[in-house]
Amino acid sequence: VQAVFRSNLSHLLELMGSGKESLIFMKKRTKRLTAQWALAAQRLAQKLGGVQRDQKQILVHIGFLTEESGDVFSPRVLKGGPLGEMVQWADILAALYVLGHGLRITVSLKELQSNLGVPPGRGSCPLTVPLPFDLVYTDYHGLQQMKQHMGLSFKKYRCRIRVIDTFGTEPAYNHEEYATLHGYRTNWGYWNLNPKQFMTMFPHTPDNSFMGFVSEELNETEKQLIKGGKASNMAVVYGKEASIWKGKEKFLSILNKYMEIHGTVYYESQRPPEVPAFVKNHGLLPQPEFQQLLRKAKLFIGFGFPYEGPAPLEAIANGCVFLQSRFSPPHSSLNHEFFRGKPTSREVFSQHPYAENFIGKPHVWTVDYNNSEEFEAAIKAIMRTQVDPYLPYEYTCEGMLERIHAYIQHQPGRLPEVSEPPPGRAQLPSWLPQLPRLGPVSGGGLQCFPAAGAL
Numbered sequence: 001v002q003a004v005f006r007s008n009l010s011h012l013l014e015l016m017g018s019g020k021e022s023l024i025f026m027k028k029r030t031k032r033l034t035a036q037w038a039l040a041a042q043r044l045a046q047k048l049g050g051v052q053r054d055q056k057q058i059l060v061h062i063g064f065l066t067e068e069s070g071d072v073f074s075p076r077v078l079k080g081g082p083l084g085e086m087v088q089w090a091d092i093l094a095a096l097y098v099l100g101h102g103l104r105i106t107v108s109l110k111e112l113q114s115n116l117g118v119p120p121g122r123g124s125c126p127l128t129v130p131l132p133f134d135l136v137y138t139d140y141h142g143l144q145q146m147k148q149h150m151g152l153s154f155k156k157y158r159c160r161i162r163v164i165d166t167f168g169t170e171p172a173y174n175h176e177e178y179a180t181l182h183g184y185r186t187n188w189g190y191w192n193l194n195p196k197q198f199m200t201m202f203p204h205t206p207d208n209s210f211m212g213f214v215s216e217e218l219n220e221t222e223k224q225l226i227k228g229g230k231a232s233n234m235a236v237v238y239g240k241e242a243s244i245w246k247g248k249e250k251f252l253s254i255l256n257k258y259m260e261i262h263g264t265v266y267y268e269s270q271r272p273p274e275v276p277a278f279v280k281n282h283g284l285l286p287q288p289e290f291q292q293l294l295r296k297a298k299l300f301i302g303f304g305f306p307y308e309g310p311a312p313l314e315a316i317a318n319g320c321v322f323l324q325s326r327f328s329p330p331h332s333s334l335n336h337e338f339f340r341g342k343p344t345s346r347e348v349f350s351q352h353p354y355a356e357n358f359i360g361k362p363h364v365w366t367v368d369y370n371n372s373e374e375f376e377a378a379i380k381a382i383m384r385t386q387v388d389p390y391l392p393y394e395y396t397c398e399g400m401l402e403r404i405h406a407y408i409q410h411q412p413g414r415l416p417e418v419s420e421p422p423p424g425r426a427q428l429p430s431w432l433p434q435l436p437r438l439g440p441v442s443g444g445g446l447q448c449f450p451a452a453g454a455l
């Protein structure tokens with residue numbers, strides 16, 4: 001069967017089910033982006049000409065939303081919990097659907113079992129049952145659940161699985177024997193998958209595949225409108241959780257000399273004590289209102305956490321300058337609690353390495369926050385700088401559709417079994433849509449992208 005582009009997403013919204021806060025958040029996003037997806041589908045269809053695309057049967061099992069994995073996120077959606085993952089899953093579903101594939105979506109173990117053909121009430125299936133899907137997208141939680149419930153089929157069909165894995169899994173951690181011999185074992189386990197089966201949020205390693213997400217795109221009229229309506233002295237602080245403000249009094253008081261500071265920190269009844277009184281805190285905003293705030297602001301400022309989320313791209317797309325701190329020494333699982341135990345020892349040289357390396361000035365300023373003079377000088381310079389809203393192609397709907405199409409077309413269901421771990425890193429495949437050239441790089445960040453530079 002041929003895959004046919006779809007532009008009406010109402011059936012997808014039904015497939016997504018209902019109930020959980022996280023699903024409500026995702027569905028609202030999908031609905032809001034429908035027109036952009038439809039336009040992107042039209043453009044990609046034109047670009048591809050009449051190329052033959054097979055319709056794949058695809059299971060998307062969002063493991064972190066299942067009760068069995070604790071579903072720690074849904075209750076936190078309204079409190080500013082990590083929305084980045086939900087943004088990404090909503091966009092993955094939309095892209096697969098718009099490309100015209102057959103989709104099943106599961107967010108509970110029961111649904112997973114029934115789709116895998118595991119008889120109800122049976123913990124696991126001892127036999128190999130044919131898998132009715134060409135591809136399965138899941139996360140680490142889902143991978144664990146599949147291993148537990150698929151019996152022998154897991155080994156047979158694991159090559160069809162794609163793992164959505166924000167920060168990526170390095171080959172050394174994935175390869176059982178290598179991990180065991182060289183001390184790369186973590187709680188996330190070694191899965192002996194092909195490292196390309198792990199799909200990251202940003203294109204930071206050619207070893208894994210780059211999945212990404214989208215940010216809303218503006219037309220020329222909107223761009224002009226935004227440029228005219230900017231308040232040159234308005235700053236929004238990156239981060240929805242109060243903890244990121246702790247110990248930042250010094251920067252905040254410098255920033256406050258020049259700009260009106262806004263925050264979107266979740267609170268229950270009172271201002272969180274970490275947020276100073278001179279800050280205008282809006283509380284956690286619905287996504288469209290957050291975008292409106294960014295449209296007025298001149299500066300989006302990061303204080304080091306969260307790492308590599310979608311919000312800085314949205315800010316830049318809405319014409320803000322993103323100011324962030326350089327990490328020296330770089331953060332990694334070897335020296336930072338957040339990364340500890342993650343299956344990677346990649347060194348992160350700033351809060352948002354993609355913004356630093358692929359976008360750079362004038363949109364992104366990465367400075368040493370330990371140096372107050374450098375910090376203050378950056379703020380003054382930013383206030384004098386004019387920038388246009390900017391969204392890199394790979395984060396537009398068309399870019400994401402093109403990329404996922406390329407993976408489905410060229411990286412067929414059966415990837416070769418585990419490849420050898422380092423030394424020697426993988427190359428980016430030649431069929432992958434090109435990424436823009438790297439911007440100015442500081443702090444050695446380039447080491448992470450040996451192949452990207454060669455594009």
Ligand code: UDP
Nearest residue numbers: 082083084264284285287290306309310311
């Ligand atoms: N966001 C929101 N309301 C807010 C602040 C942020 O809906 O008040 C959204 C924002 O549009 C972004 C998402 O939260 O798409 C994730 O943002 P972030 O970069 O902070 O990543 P996270 O840490 O949540 O994964």
